[in-house]
Amino acid sequence: MRRVIVRRSSVHGRGVFAMEPLTAGERVLQYKGENTSWRNAVRLHQREGVEGHTFLFGLSDGSVIDGSRGGNSARWLNHACAPNCETNEDEGRIFIHTLRAIEPGEELFIDYSLAIDEPADDEARAQYACRCSAAGCRQSMLADAA
Numbered sequence: 292m293r294r295v296i297v298r299r300s301s302v303h304g305r306g307v308f309a310m311e312p313l314t315a316g317e318r319v320l321q322y323k324g325e326n327t328s329w330r331n332a333v334r335l336h337q338r339e340g341v342e343g344h345t346f347l348f349g350l351s352d353g354s355v356i357d358g359s360r361g362g363n364s365a366r367w368l369n370h371a372c373a374p375n376c377e378t379n380e381d382e383g384r385i386f387i388h389t390l391r392a393i394e395p396g397e398e399l400f401i402d403y404s405l406a407i408d409e410p411a412d413d414e415a416r417a418q419y420a421c422r423c424s425a426a427g428c429r430q431s432m433l434a435d436a437a
């Protein structure tokens with residue numbers, strides 16, 4: 292049974308929404324895609340013009356899962372500074388778990404906490420700006436945003 296659906300989001304582009312009530316701590320999705328290096332993924336995205344930072348999920352070993360290649364609906368998860376889901380790495384795989392109960396129709400969010408190689412200049416800050424409007428919004432999807 293499908294538990295989530297991808298549709299247009301008021302926050303950004305497309306988003307992932309609950310189709311049925313979810314309880315806290317449920318595993319709802321696996322973040323699928325091609326496992327590759329940051330270098331390869333970034334080069335590929337630059338060449339193909341993919342606007343892809345949100346499709347790359349970093350793993351603890353330094354590689355990434357590229358959701359734009361062989362990915363599933365998890366790649367449409369939007370960022371929020373006060374998310375209702377979290378990501379857990381398990382033997383090189385990424386799973387999305389709910390942090391609290393979620394009602395049908397609610398959008399699912401994760402905290403990207405993106406780490407980028409170069410120091411965040413104005414352009415990077417603009418590219419990764421957050422508009423989730425949560426209380427305490429960091430105004431940024433970057434992990435080290437002050």
Ligand SMILES: [Zn+2]
Pocket residue numbers: 371372373421422423424425427428429430431
């Ligand atoms: Zn925010």
